[in-house]
Amino acid sequence: MKTNEVLENIKARRSVRAYTEQQVPEEDLRTILEAATYAPSGMHLETWHFTAIQNVSKLAELNERIKGAFAKSDDVRLQERARNKAYCCYYHAPTLVIVSNEPTQWWAGMDCACAIENMFLAAQSLGIGSCWINQLGTTCDDPGVREFITALGVPVSHKVYGCVALGYGDPKIPMKEKKVKADTVTIVK
Numbered sequence: 001m002k003t004n005e006v007l008e009n010i011k012a013r014r015s016v017r018a019y020t021e022q023q024v025p026e027e028d029l030r031t032i033l034e035a036a037t038y039a040p041s042g043m044h045l046e047t048w049h050f051t052a053i054q055n056v057s058k059l060a061e062l063n064e065r066i067k068g069a070f071a072k073s074d075d076v077r078l079q080e081r082a083r084n085k086a087y088c089c090y091y092h093a094p095t096l097v098i099v100s101n102e103p104t105q106w107w108a109g110m111d112c113a114c115a116i117e118n119m120f121l122a123a124q125s126l127g128i129g130s131c132w133i134n135q136l137g138t139t140c141d142d143p144g145v146r147e148f149i150t151a152l153g154v155p156v157s158h159k160v161y162g163c164v165a166l167g168y169g170d171p172k173i174p175m176k177e178k179k180v181k182a183d184t185v186t187i188v189k
């Protein structure tokens with residue numbers, strides 16, 4: 001198998017779920033956000049928006065609003081999360097990027113996924129850990145959540161397709177070795 005810096009970076013990336021308090025420097029955050037904007041998008045529409053939050057109390061408030069939406073759910077597991085004081089959907093990462101898009105095109109979520117992977121890989125190349133955070137996808141239209149994310153800068157017509165937690169992985173938590181599933185590839189010649 002061939003290898004190079006890009007391929008090694010792809011293989012080294014892991015989801016990080018425990019972070020130190022150290023903030024991501026602004027230049028690094030801007031570099032990661034720029035990588036997002038270079039992702040492919042259907043018909044090159046680029047209707048996406050990236051709302052980056054680096055404010056600890058605003059992130060905590062967002063988590064509370066998401067828990068408020070979970071409390072209204074019929075799903076017992078989500079109700080439990082709403083009651084759990086320790087639950088933090090973004091794992092206390094110091095930075096969270098909300099990735100949103102106009103829901104008018106059926107591929108809007110795919111555009112966002114391409115941008116999110118670009119951010120993961122750019123972060124990895126800068127020594128910054130990341131994780132996909134999905135909880136705003138199902139709660140962004142809850143009135144309490146919507147009011148808050150609108151104030152943060154998420155366009156009102158947008159749906160949230162994912163969020164990216166960014167920060168430095170807690171060195172006390174060892175990174176799990178990644179095993180990839182066999183037999184998921186077919187080559188036809």
Ligand SMILES: Cc1cc2nc3c(=O)[nH]c(=O)nc-3n(C[C@H](O)[C@H](O)[C@H](O)COP(=O)(O)O)c2cc1C
Nearest residue numbers: 013014015016017089113131132133134135162178
């Ligand atoms: C669409 C999508 C949604 C995900 N949502 C979450 C999430 O809400 N919280 C979380 O901790 N990880 C989430 N993940 C991360 C996956 O659990 C993770 O990528 C998978 O376990 C493989 O591990 P790796 O990223 O370390 O290779 C999500 C990943 C994808 C692609």
